[in-house]
Amino acid sequence: MFGIKLFGSSSYLGVDIGTTSIKIVEIGKGGHGPELQNYGILESYGHLERVNNAIQTSALKIMETDTAQLLKTLIKHSNFKSRDAIASIPSFAAFITLFEMPQMNDADITKTMQFQIGQYIPLPITEVSIDWLKVGERQDDQGFVKEQILLVSIPNETIEKYQRIFAAAGLRLRAIEIESLALLRSVADASMPPTLVVDIGSRSTNIAVVDKGNLRYNFQTDMSGAGITQALAGGLGVKIRRAEKLKRERGILGGSESELSTLMMPFVDAILNEVKRAKSKYEQSFGNAIMQVILAGGGSKLPGIVPYAQEQLGLPVSIADPFLKIHYPTSLEPIVRDLGPSFAISIGLGIKEFVETPPAV
Numbered sequence: 001m002f003g004i005k006l007f008g009s010s011s012y013l014g015v016d017i018g019t020t021s022i023k024i025v026e027i028g029k030g031g032h033g034p035e036l037q038n039y040g041i042l043e044s045y046g047h048l049e050r051v052n053n054a055i056q057t058s059a060l061k062i063m064e065t066d067t068a069q070l071l072k073t074l075i076k077h078s079n080f081k082s083r084d085a086i087a088s089i090p091s092f093a094a095f096i097t098l099f100e101m102p103q104m105n106d107a108d109i110t111k112t113m114q115f116q117i118g119q120y121i122p123l124p125i126t127e128v129s130i131d132w133l134k135v136g137e138r139q140d141d142q143g144f145v146k147e148q149i150l151l152v153s154i155p156n157e158t159i160e161k162y163q164r165i166f167a168a169a170g171l172r173l174r175a176i177e178i179e180s181l182a183l184l185r186s187v188a189d190a191s192m193p194p195t196l197v198v199d200i201g202s203r204s205t206n207i208a209v210v211d212k213g214n215l216r217y218n219f220q221t222d223m224s225g226a227g228i229t230q231a232l233a234g235g236l237g238v239k240i241r242r243a244e245k246l247k248r249e250r251g252i253l254g255g256s257e258s259e260l261s262t263l264m265m266p267f268v269d270a271i272l273n274e275v276k277r278a279k280s281k282y283e284q285s286f287g288n289a290i291m292q293v294i295l296a297g298g299g300s301k302l303p304g305i306v307p308y309a310q311e312q313l314g315l316p317v318s319i320a321d322p323f324l325k326i327h328y329p330t331s332l333e334p335i336v337r338d339l340g341p342s343f344a345i346s347i348g349l350g351i352k353e354f355v356e357t358p359p360a361v
Contacts, residue, residue: 009084011037013171014182014350015071016088016343019203020044020226021298022070023343026080027326027350034351036328039343040078042070064165071169085171086349087162088179091206095121095128095153096178096218100146103137109147121153128153135214150215152178175352180208180218182348183296185355186322189213193291194282197320198275199344200299202226205271207278209290217282221274225299228267235263251303268305272312279313296320300341322347325355 011028026038097120101112113132118125136148159176166173183199183206190213199206202225209217225247233243236259250260252268279290293315295305300319310317322344323336332339 009082009174009353011082011084012174012350012353013080013082013085014088014346014348014352015085015166015171016179016182016346016349017067017071018090018201021202021342022067022074023346024074024078024080025343025346025350026082027347027354028082029354030327032327034326034354036323036326036332037082038078038080039339039346040074040080041342042074044070064161064168068165068168071165071171075169075171083171084174085166086175086177086352087166087173088182088345088349089154089158089162089176090204090220091178091180091218092204092220093154093158094178095123095151096180097121097151098135098148098217099151100138100148103145103147106134109134109149113149113151117151117153120151123153123155127157128155129159133214135216136211148216154178177349177352179345180206180215182345182352183320184208184210184213184215184348185351186325186344186348187294187296187320194286194288196275196279196290196293196315198271198293198295198300199297200225200271200295200302201297202299205274205297205299207275209278209282211286211288216286217278219274219278219281221271223267223271223274225297225302227270228264228299228302231263231267232260235259247302249303251305252308253304268302268308269312271299272309275309275313290315293317294320296341296344298342301338320344325351 011026014025014027016023021041021043023041025036027034028037099120117130121128130153133150134147135150138146138148140146162176163173183197187197188210192210194209194211197208197210204224205221207219208215229240229244229247232247233240246260252261252264283289293313295317306317306319319341321340323340326347
């Protein structure tokens with residue numbers, strides 16, 4: 001989506017610029033499919049103490065100069081070879097709408113969209129870039145087939161900021177894609193039943209529904225991992241970094257320090273309640289039952305969250321493993337399980353040109 005359409009490189013950088021970290025993978029075309037050539041991560045803790053220190057608190061508040069410098073630093077220390085990048089934009093930075101129209105070919109859909117999209121986006125059409133995907137079809141009560149279209153629009157101002165950031169970092173920005181699509185590419189496939197994919201980040205949690213490999217529903221909430229860390233720091237009277245370490249090591253199980261669980265559970269429950277709400281809304285709107293849940297993002301690595309989420313949601317729950325979609329050196333095997341949930345978006349970006357043809361929109 002939103003590509004410059006200059007592809008053909010032997011490898012690409014999948015660049016996931018989050019609120020608190022930047023994650024990059026370098027993916028090339030190997031003899032048996034996409035192949036991991038390199039990876040790197042740069043994390044920042046300043047956001048937990050001062051919101052203004054976040055890499056981005058919203059799409060329009062991303063810090064251009066600082067982010068470009070962080071990208072430069074990560075690229076230099078990780079020794080990436082490729083300079084062709086595909087970047088993600090948070091779902092809260094885009095306007096995402098699913099709607100229906102009569103069945104027609106792509107050319108006619110494009111023409112029809114010019115007259116209809118104004119009612120689906122909150123900004124003037126001249127101020128946004130628009131892309132769309134067919135995600136399914138439905139037969140209505142009269143027997144007519146309706147095309148289900150996923151409309152994605154991003155403010156031009158946001159795209160221009162990303163272009164400046166990547167240019168300043170010495171990278172060629174080849175395409176921009178919303179996080180949800182990249183995430184689903186790395187963890188889902190066409191045989192998968194209706195599935196909730198829950199990406200628990202530091203500043204927000206994104207909840208998407210994938211059915212037969214297609215994004216069918218997208219929901220975003222401010223409930224996130226940072227709230228858990230801050231609650232621990234305040235409740236235990238410890239510094240932010242200590243609280244973050246306790247969260248990652250002990251999780252909601254708490255161990256002998258049961259106070260940890262007491263402090264964290266309200267925030268975990270708030271996230272799961274949002275998941276329940278998204279599940280209910282999807283099932284009411286589409287008439288299909290959600291069959292399973294996949295957790296991704298740094299928050300999914302919270303010890304104890306899988307069995308607890310499974311109990312609360314009444315569904316099978318698993319952790320995202322995007323490394324199943326790529327080949328990687330056997331030396332990485334010991335750390336792949338830990339890296340997977342955090343690198344799901346960047347891997348989805350990196351494999352984009354090797355697993356699908358960009359939609360001609």
